[in-house]
Amino acid sequence: MQETAWQVSLVLMLLIAFGVVYVAINSGKREEDYGPLVKRAYGFRTKLFWAVALVFFPAMIYNLTDLPYDTSRAASSTGTPQVINVTGHMWYWEMDRDQVDLGPVEIRVTSGDVNHGYGIYDPSLRLIAQTQAMPGYTNVIRHTFDKAGTYRVLCMEYCGIAHHNMMTEFKVGNI
Ligand SMILES: [Cu+2]
Numbered sequence: 001m002q003e004t005a006w007q008v009s010l011v012l013m014l015l016i017a018f019g020v021v022y023v024a025i026n027s028g029k030r031e032e033d034y035g036p037l038v039k040r041a042y043g044f045r046t047k048l049f050w051a052v053a054l055v056f057f058p059a060m061i062y063n064l065t066d067l068p069y070d071t072s073r074a075a076s077s078t079g080t081p082q083v084i085n086v087t088g089h090m091w092y093w094e095m096d097r098d099q100v101d102l103g104p105v106e107i108r109v110t111s112g113d114v115n116h117g118y119g120i121y122d123p124s125l126r127l128i129a130q131t132q133a134m135p136g137y138t139n140v141i142r143h144t145f146d147k148a149g150t151y152r153v154l155c156m157e158y159c160g161i162a163h164h165n166m167m168t169e170f171k172v173g174n175i
Helices: 002-026 034-064
Strands: 082-089 092-095 103-111 116-121 127-133 139-145 149-155 167-172
Touching (some): 092 149, 092 167, 103 116, 103 127, 116 139, 127 139
Antiparallel strands (some): 082 092, 103 139
């Protein structure tokens, strides 16, 4: 894959290089019929503008109708979410609970010192949710847990010398 990407990049770079050399070589020549060329280019530019506008404007409107984006499945679940309050510190996580039941969970994340990144990994170590831990702000993750197990929390923002030690975990469901 890396090899293919490199070869494709090389071909594209060579094409651009040839283009630059071609323009450089021909830049000395005088073009007599410059007027029609400009006219054609402007005509193309106008058509391109309308094509882009007609394609992207409706797409943009369509996307906006979904706002605010529902980034969780919590909204469709019934019941009030369980709340975990989190504060990041150099270099540990302070969480007011380390056990929740399956279902919707609201995680309120802030920081006591500098910016940290609160990232949740599921039992198979796949990143499932993250937010910034920022001093003076509380960012909220809403996530519905449907798989029991031990979830790990890792810091995702470099925050100093012991950043790599900034780990904790919590349990979901009866395990
Ligand atoms: Cu960190």
